[in-house]
Amino acid sequence: PNSTKKAAKGLRFTPVAPNTADAVTIPEGYTQQVVMRWGDALFSDAPAFDLHNQTAAAQQRQFGYNNDYVGLLPVDKKTQLMLVNHEYTDEYIMFPGYDAQNPTKEQIEIAWAAHGLSVVAVSTQKKGGQLTPVVDHPLNRRLHTTTEFMLDGPASGADLLKTSADPTGTTVLGTLNNCSGGLTPWGTWLTAQENFNQYFANAGTVTDPVTAARLSRYGVSGGASERKWERFDPRFDLAKEPNEVNRAGWIVEVDPYDPTSTPKLHTALGRFKHEAAQPRITGDGRVAVYMGDDERFDYFYKFISKGKFDSSGTPKARAHNMTLLEDGTLYVARFTGNSPASEIDGTGKLPSDGAFDGSGEWIALASGTTSYVEGMSAEEVYLFTRLAGDKVGATKMDRPEDIEPSPVTGTVYIALTNNTQRGTAGKPAADEVNPRNVNKSGHIVEVMESGNDSGAGTFGWRIFLVCGDPADPSTYFAGFDKSQVSPISCPDNVTFDEHGNLWISTDGNVLGYHDGLFGVATSGKYRGQVRQFLTVPIGAETCGPWVTEDRVLVAVQHPGETDDATFESPTSHWPDGGSSVPRPAVVAVWRDGKSGKTGQ
Numbered sequence: 001p002n003s004t005k006k007a008a009k010g011l012r013f014t015p016v017a018p019n020t021a022d023a024v025t026i027p028e029g030y031t032q033q034v035v036m037r038w039g040d041a042l043f044s045d046a047p048a049f050d051l052h053n054q055t056a057a058a059q060q061r062q063f064g065y066n067n068d069y070v071g072l073l074p075v076d077k078k079t080q081l082m083l084v085n086h087e088y089t090d091e092y093i094m095f096p097g098y099d100a101q102n103p104t105k106e107q108i109e110i111a112w113a114a115h116g117l118s119v120v121a122v123s124t125q126k127k128g129g130q131l132t133p134v135v136d137h138p139l140n141r142r143l144h145t146t147t148e149f150m151l152d153g154p155a156s157g158a159d160l161l162k163t164s165a166d167p168t169g170t171t172v173l174g175t176l177n178n179c180s181g182g183l184t185p186w187g188t189w190l191t192a193q194e195n196f197n198q199y200f201a202n203a204g205t206v207t208d209p210v211t212a213a214r215l216s217r218y219g220v221s222g223g224a225s226e227r228k229w230e231r232f233d234p235r236f237d238l239a240k241e242p243n244e245v246n247r248a249g250w251i252v253e254v255d256p257y258d259p260t261s262t263p264k265l266h267t268a269l270g271r272f273k274h275e276a277a278q279p280r281i282t283g284d285g286r287v288a289v290y291m292g293d294d295e296r297f298d299y300f301y302k303f304i305s306k307g308k309f310d311s312s313g314t315p316k317a318r319a320h321n322m323t324l325l326e327d328g329t330l331y332v333a334r335f336t337g338n339s340p341a342s343e344i345d346g347t348g349k350l351p352s353d354g355a356f357d358g359s360g361e362w363i364a365l366a367s368g369t370t371s372y373v374e375g376m377s378a379e380e381v382y383l384f385t386r387l388a389g390d391k392v393g394a395t396k397m398d399r400p401e402d403i404e405p406s407p408v409t410g411t412v413y414i415a416l417t418n419n420t421q422r423g424t425a426g427k428p429a430a431d432e433v434n435p436r437n438v439n440k441s442g443h444i445v446e447v448m449e450s451g452n453d454s455g456a457g458t459f460g461w462r463i464f465l466v467c468g469d470p471a472d473p474s475t476y477f478a479g480f481d482k483s484q485v486s487p488i489s490c491p492d493n494v495t496f497d498e499h500g501n502l503w504i505s506t507d508g509n510v511l512g513y514h515d516g517l518f519g520v521a522t523s524g525k526y527r528g529q530v531r532q533f534l535t536v537p538i539g540a541e542t543c544g545p546w547v548t549e550d551r552v553l554v555a556v557q558h559p560g561e562t563d564d565a566t567f568e569s570p571t572s573h574w575p576d577g578g579s580s581v582p583r584p585a586v587v588a589v590w591r592d593g594k595s596g597k598t599g600q
């Protein structure tokens with residue numbers, strides 16, 4: 001796929017070839033810039049990054065580790081707010097000579113500060129996509145493991161949310177494993193707490209069978225945690241604080257325009273390994289939020305607010321809109337295929353009607369304090385949402401990652417990253433919406449709400465892409481000529497540009513090349529023409545992304561990460577080069593020339 005002309009508007013670049021370079025590789029005629037790296041200062045009182053003399057106090061004033069979600073909100077003509085998740089830490093890269101069995105208190109406190117969120121003002125240029133961080137901007141903010149957050153909604157104050165430090169069950173310190181997210185139409189940031197299970201130790205000491213089953217369903221298990229935080233803070237020890245774990249796994253709403261605001265954990269949106277949250281206004285003016293639970297055989301959800309969105313733009317309207325996610329109805333999706341089950345053989349072969357497609361319904365789980373799930377109270381539905389999904393027979397998906405409604409058509413796109421257990425012994429076999437057994441490269445599903453109304457109770461769906469090497473017969477690129485597409489594997493975070501092209505970042509490419517960012521038209525004659533825009537360095541995952549006419553932004557997450565047990569020092573030296581340690585960083589890319597715009 002090397003013609004710049006024969007492509008949809010906004011995607012007329014020369015695709016990058018798959019590669020294994022320790023670099024961010026971009027199309028010819030484009031320029032890139034590292035906007036912000038792990039350790040860069042948000043405030044002038046932060047010391048310059050020094051790998052060998054890092055402190056928790058410094059890290060609390062510096063950009064955190066493992067940037068994932070990236071979004072921009074406007075401030076003024078020359079300034080935007082860049083919103084970034086710091087999902088997790090790679091201690092063996094952050095601390096030279098790290099002893100995983102005996103981390104020091106300082107190392108653990110640095111890791112606490114390196115998790116969380118960053119709000120950074122960035123100034124834009126008249127020409128070109130460069131973004132310059134504004135150190136000490138009054139809206140700059142670091143949120144980390146000791147920042148105060150507030151639980152709201154119907155489960156707030158529940159007995160199962162009370163701890164010895166917080167007998168009210170309403171105030172939580174910090175946010176962990178924030179993966180992707182989304183922005184609301186009222187200018188706040190939704191950020192998703194994902195793999196929280198890994199931070200909590202000693203689940204194995206829990207004897208109550210109901211509690212043990214709940215922990216197990218959420219992947220909380222075993223003795224010591226990987227990072228050993230429980231040695232320095234009892235809230236990470238289930239033997240001492242059995243309810244702390246229930247206070248993680250939520251959707252967080254942050255008001256980035258008020259650096260003194262307390263972010264909200266919205267219990268009405270349920271508790272699971274939240275990947276992302278994407279709002280869309282319903283036909284009658286309420287707000288729907290689409291959400292995925294990133295686990296093999298887990299579910300796709302939707303929340304619909306009780307109250308209506310006020311678009312008048314006044315401060316009073318904004319204050320009202322910021323309460324919308326406190327009360328509403330939580331639904332889970334059930335997908336039904338329209339082809340005979342006998343035609344879904346698990347190889348990815350299309351059924352005789354020529355499409356993996358069908359219909360679906362939204363099953364209500366709870367609304368306010370009312371539960372619709374037999375044997376579960378509303379509070380239990382919000383706290384143990386996975387168990388509610390199990391009970392109502394929701395469709396078990398191949399790891400629902402990021403979700404994005406098209407701003408042009410309203411169709412909702414779900415990235416299903418992979419599921420190598422599909423169809424293996426004792427596990428669910430392929431069905432029409434997850435049509436490939438041992439699904440190594442994932443797929444993308446389109447959901448068309450009935451009447452194109454995100455408030456609908458039913459929907460149609462079809463598979464858009466079945467990912468992999470286009471030479472692999474199990475792949476499908478919306479029917480586009482497979483000799484004219486880039487190979488793509490393990491779709492994860494997604495976003496749209498203003499033309500209605502879907503941009504897909506990948507995590508865990510199994511085709512022998514590094515992860516990357518891809519653009520694909522979703523309608524018109526180039527629908528399904530996947531084109532690779534960039535690749536990321538050794539060991540890295542592509543996150544973000546954020547695509548406008550001015551620039552493409554990606555978060556290069558975990559460069560140098562490896563599961564090599566003989567690890568001695570990182571094999572990636574991106575972005576600083578030489579023998580430096582790799583540093584997760586946000587990168588901007590824009591087209592050279594007069595306009596400095598990405599699209600054409």
Ligand code: FEO
Pocket residue numbers: 087179180194275294401492
């Ligand atoms: Fe943090 Fe599911 O990706």
Ligand code: CA
Pocket residue numbers: 337338339351353354355356357358432
């Ligand atoms: Ca079909």
Ligand code: CA
Pocket residue numbers: 179180275401402492493
């Ligand atoms: Ca992700």
Ligand code: CA
Pocket residue numbers: 401417492507
């Ligand atoms: Ca991922």
